[in-house]
Amino acid sequence: MKKNFIILNVNEEERELYVYPHRSLLDTVRDELQLTGSKKGCDEGDCGACTMFLDGNPVTSCMVLAVDAAGRRITTIEGLSNGTKLSPVQQAFVEHGAVQCGFCIPGLIMSGTALLTRNPNPTEEEIRMAISGNICRCTGYTKVVEAIQAAAASYSR
Amino acid sequence: MATTYAVVGKRVPRVDAVDKATGRSIYGSDIYLPGMLHCKILSSTQAHAKIKKIDFSKALAVPGVKSIITAADVPDIMYGTVGNIRDRSFMARDRVRFIGEPVAAVAAIDEDVAEYAVSLIEVEYEPLPAVFDVLEAMKEGAPLVHEKLQEYEGSTGLRKGNICSLLTATRGDMDAGLSEADFIVEGTYRSQPINQGYMEPMACAAEVEPSGRVTIWTTTQAPYAIRNTIAETLQLPMNRVKVIPLEIGGGFGAKLRVSFEAFCVILSQKTGRPVKMISSREENFTAIGPRLECVATIKTGVKKDGTITARQVHAVYDTGAYLGPGVGAGVGHSTGPYRVPNFKAESYAVYTNKIWAGSYRASGVADMVFAVESHMDEVAACIGMDPFDFRLKNILEEGDRSLTGEVIPTMGLREMGEAAKTGSNWNTRKQEDGWGIGVAFSDWKSGTGASTATVSLNEDGTVSVLTGTVDIAGSDTSLSQIVAETIGVPFEKVVMAKKDTDAAPFNGPTGGSRVIYSAGRTVLQAAQDAKEKVLRLAADVLEANQDDLEVVNERVQVKGSPDKGRSLAEIARLSSSSKYGSIMGQAALSQLPFAPIYNAVVVEIKVDKETGMIKVLNFTQSQDLGFAINPNSVEGQMEGGAVQAIGRALYENFIFDKGKPVNPSLTTYLLPLALDVPPMSTIMIESVSKEGAFGAKAVAEPPGFGAPAAIANALYNATGIRIRDLPLSPDKVRAALKAKQSGS
Ligand code: FES
Ligand code: FES
Numbered sequence: 001m002k003k004n005f006i007i008l009n010v011n012e013e014e015r016e017l018y019v020y021p022h023r024s025l026l027d028t029v030r031d032e033l034q035l036t037g038s039k040k041g042c043d044e045g046d047c048g049a050c051t052m053f054l055d056g057n058p059v060t061s062c063m064v065l066a067v068d069a070a071g072r073r074i075t076t077i078e079g080l081s082n083g084t085k086l087s088p089v090q091q092a093f094v095e096h097g098a099v100q101c102g103f104c105i106p107g108l109i110m111s112g113t114a115l116l117t118r119n120p121n122p123t124e125e126e127i128r129m130a131i132s133g134n135i136c137r138c139t140g141y142t143k144v145v146e147a148i149q150a151a152a153a154s155y156s157r
Numbered sequence: 158m159a160t161t162y163a164v165v166g167k168r169v170p171r172v173d174a175v176d177k178a179t180g181r182s183i184y185g186s187d188i189y190l191p192g193m194l195h196c197k198i199l200s201s202t203q204a205h206a207k208i209k210k211i212d213f214s215k216a217l218a219v220p221g222v223k224s225i226i227t228a229a230d231v232p233d234i235m236y237g238t239v240g241n242i243r244d245r246s247f248m249a250r251d252r253v254r255f256i257g258e259p260v261a262a263v264a265a266i267d268e269d270v271a272e273y274a275v276s277l278i279e280v281e282y283e284p285l286p287a288v289f290d291v292l293e294a295m296k297e298g299a300p301l302v303h304e305k306l307q308e309y310e311g312s313t314g315l316r317k318g319n320i321c322s323l324l325t326a327t328r329g330d331m332d333a334g335l336s337e338a339d340f341i342v343e344g345t346y347r348s349q350p351i352n353q354g355y356m357e358p359m360a361c362a363a364e365v366e367p368s369g370r371v372t373i374w375t376t377t378q379a380p381y382a383i384r385n386t387i388a389e390t391l392q393l394p395m396n397r398v399k400v401i402p403l404e405i406g407g408g409f410g411a412k413l414r415v416s417f418e419a420f421c422v423i424l425s426q427k428t429g430r431p432v433k434m435i436s437s438r439e440e441n442f443t444a445i446g447p448r449l450e451c452v453a454t455i456k457t458g459v460k461k462d463g464t465i466t467a468r469q470v471h472a473v474y475d476t477g478a479y480l481g482p483g484v485g486a487g488v489g490h491s492t493g494p495y496r497v498p499n500f501k502a503e504s505y506a507v508y509t510n511k512i513w514a515g516s517y518r519a520s521g522v523a524d525m526v527f528a529v530e531s532h533m534d535e536v537a538a539c540i541g542m543d544p545f546d547f548r549l550k551n552i553l554e555e556g557d558r559s560l561t562g563e564v565i566p567t568m569g570l571r572e573m574g575e576a577a578k579t580g581s582n583w584n585t586r587k588q589e590d591g592w593g594i595g596v597a598f599s600d601w602k603s604g605t606g607a608s609t610a611t612v613s614l615n616e617d618g619t620v621s622v623l624t625g626t627v628d629i630a631g632s633d634t635s636l637s638q639i640v641a642e643t644i645g646v647p648f649e650k651v652v653m654a655k656k657d658t659d660a661a662p663f664n665g666p667t668g669g670s671r672v673i674y675s676a677g678r679t680v681l682q683a684a685q686d687a688k689e690k691v692l693r694l695a696a697d698v699l700e701a702n703q704d705d706l707e708v709v710n711e712r713v714q715v716k717g718s719p720d721k722g723r724s725l726a727e728i729a730r731l732s733s734s735s736k737y738g739s740i741m742g743q744a745a746l747s748q749l750p751f752a753p754i755y756n757a758v759v760v761e762i763k764v765d766k767e768t769g770m771i772k773v774l775n776f777t778q779s780q781d782l783g784f785a786i787n788p789n790s791v792e793g794q795m796e797g798g799a800v801q802a803i804g805r806a807l808y809e810n811f812i813f814d815k816g817k818p819v820n821p822s823l824t825t826y827l828l829p830l831a832l833d834v835p836p837m838s839t840i841m842i843e844s845v846s847k848e849g850a851f852g853a854k855a856v857a858e859p860p861g862f863g864a865p866a867a868i869a870n871a872l873y874n875a876t877g878i879r880i881r882d883l884p885l886s887p888d889k890v891r892a893a894l895k896a897k898q899s900g901s
Pocket of ligand 1: 040042050
């Protein structure tokens with residue numbers, strides 16, 4: 001099997017890579033770029049821990065081939081904060097006690113961010129819907145929903 | 158008389174929250190070592206078979222494959238899951254006993270190559286008769302899972318056929334108790350296999366230095382248990398095995414013991430390179446022990462006025478291919494938090510040809526809470542008493558003794574129960590069709606066991622804490638709060654050291670709700686010791702009496718004359734040249750007194766009689782937890798536990814077909830999603846314990862207990878049908894409703 005040459009645009013940086021055609025975007029970003037904030041909970045599209053943005057839209061990156069992401073705008077959890085300044089959703093997760101083991105949290109923050117970008121004033125039901133592709137085994141979601149609600153204030157302003 | 162504290166009792170953000178929210182925390186799978194190889198496992202396709210031959214010549218010939226190991230490469234030393242019977246080894250030797258049991262492991266330059274090599278390994282099996290149902294396995298003449306059971310080291314209550322453990326307890330006079338009763342109620346309750354569902358699959362790496370020193374990076378609740386098991390079974394001195402626990406992406410008991418670490422160690426010994434293993438989600442169903450089913454029969458004698466006179470319990474735990482934990486709960490948790498004057502219980506662990514039973518949230522207890530609390534409602538119904546009143550009538554009272562004779566501190570039990578009643582809609586029932594409400598009580602001992610801590614004061618007045626206790630549920634934050642409060646510094650001035658098994662002496666695992674109670678008390682004592690040393694030196698420096706000193710705003714000063722003092726930083730700087738040496742407090746504790754915690758859940762549901770679907774409308778829980786060091790963490794634990802229990806009540810079910818896992822994926826094994834979660838209300842009852850830091854007891858386990866029974870009871874309340882086996886799935890509800898209709 002031959003590797004393909006691709007250029008990935010991750011968090012506004014261009015990276016040149018040789019990857020096998022079957023490599024997922026998740027594995028490539030983690031193993032080749034050492035951006036390990038995106039997590040692999042299942043590798044089957046079920047858990048949402050690997051959620052990234054592709055041209056601004058949330059995707060489960062374990063289900064996307066790296067070669068198909070070439071030339072598109074990829075944002076990972078590492079790209080959400082500005083230096084050491086947390087994004088509003090990250091900040092709200094920290095303040096509202098929404099983080100427990102944390103393994104699902106990057107994915108949940110990506111899904112929450114995607115929702116608020118699209119809909120700065122979501123109802124509780126809409127929040128629950130938006131994160132229904134993200135499994136969290138620790139929190140029971142209550143504080144996660146509260147955090148996203150709280151972050152909404154800084155989007156709707 | 159509420160005491161006011163500066164740091165404990167406050168909702169401070171978790172110390173690790175920013176790292177986790179930015180993706181910077183390092184979990185097991187995030188370790189990358191220079192030159193590392195990747196490990197993949199070949200597992201058994203047979204439920205019970207002799208291994209005739211393993212041929213890995215083709216696999217070894219694949220370019221990039223560096224080493225392949227089988228049982229022949231693992232020292233023939235057995236170990237036990239519970240510590241009492243040594244019935245297992247890391248890799249199947251001669252015989253496989255469950256589908257998924259590791260048979261060989263490959264190290265290769267990348268995961269793809271390793272996986273390809275695994276697919277080329279040929280194993281010749283000779284199938285043996287197998288047994289899958291736990292009650293069948295108990296019968297005389299059932300195929301034996303362990304032929305040499307009698308020869309294993311370690312002790313258990315009974316070894317007979319496939320029975321590998323038996324625990325019993327008696328109190329009073331069973332016959333007299335039953336004859337005193339006006340009614341005798343009996344029921345058999347069955348709980349289902351459950352996967353822990355932690356989000357982070359097992360991952361680890363190992364590197365063996367040329368000197369033989371081993372370093373293991375892993376995701377674990379119990380770094381010392383990993384060190385000890387690896388050292389014992391691979392015949393290495395303990396001080397040559399260093400376990401570095403990384404962030405844990407959820408454990409819930411599953412990460413209390415070795416997973417794949419031994420394979421990485423042996424492969425690293427063979428190749429001289431670091432070896433990493435990231436398991437697949439499927440392997441976390443098929444190779445890491447879940448909970449298996451429990452069948453419990455309970456018989457209770459009761460008087461017309463609702464007094465329980467006697468109870469007899471027969472519990473059978475399926476322990477799969479190797480003995481796991483949990484069987485003790487069949488005895489210890491079969492009375493519930495109630496007075497049972499005459500009591501007899503037997504609890505069996507029985508082998509079957511399924512994956513071994515592992516730990517999950519107080520293993521075995523949840524099964525008994527489902528049985529006992531469903532049964533309590535059946536007894537209440539039999540005598541026509543309100544289920545809540547029936548419980549409150551029989552709860553333990555101050556001075557009652559446990560089965561082992563200790564006085565049970567009931568503390569906030571009654572208050573906790575009353576709060577659940579008044580805090581829920583128990584007294585304001587809806588008359589809607591399909592609406593129902595149910596309750597369940599439960600109890601748990603705050604976990605104890607070894608903990609150690611050192612607390613040092615640095616030369617700038619900051620504080621560093623070292624314990625070997627790993628953090629899952631926010632304990633580093635709560636422990637920092639305890640230290641800050643004790644010494645008298647702001648929370649931000651305390652840092653928990655990164656730990657490994659070389660740095661700190663033995664600590665028990667993070668499990669069984671033991672950290673806040675036991676490790677909390679330990680860091681409290683170490684902080685007190687450090688403070689004592691600060692005051693001792695300050696007394697010399699200030700030429701004052703030690704008892705006249707206090708710490709205010711990070712300064713040691715003479716009470717009443719605040720200008721006479723020194724900052725903590727100054728004291729720390731002076732200490733290193735003082736006759737006492739640097740300021741370091743320490744503590745090591747083992748057992749702490751029995752400090753039970755109590756929980757009640759009240760659940761409102763709506764049953765759709767067409768589809769059989771149960772929707773949980775409202776979830777109220779009340780818990781006596783001593784004192785909430787960090788209310789955010791406490792609520793988070795209670796909410797999280799409750800949601801797991803809802804999943805277990807309604808749909809979680811790890812299904813086997815002749816020992817083969819049918820749904821080993823998150824597509825088919827359903828975990829609760831955000832949309833499934835009802836509004837939650839959590840009531841914290843603070844009846845402070847004498848032993849815990851600032852009165853804290855435990856939190857985590859009981860919130861995961863009550864929901865299945867409470868929902869089964871609500872279903873009965875709504876429809877009059879009683880389902881005694883979990884989960885309460887729509888098909889069972891529909892069938893029961895239909896049977897009830899045609900029956901009446
Ligand atoms: S890892 Fe991609 S959805 Fe689970
Ligand atoms: S915080 Fe552990 S899975 Fe969500």
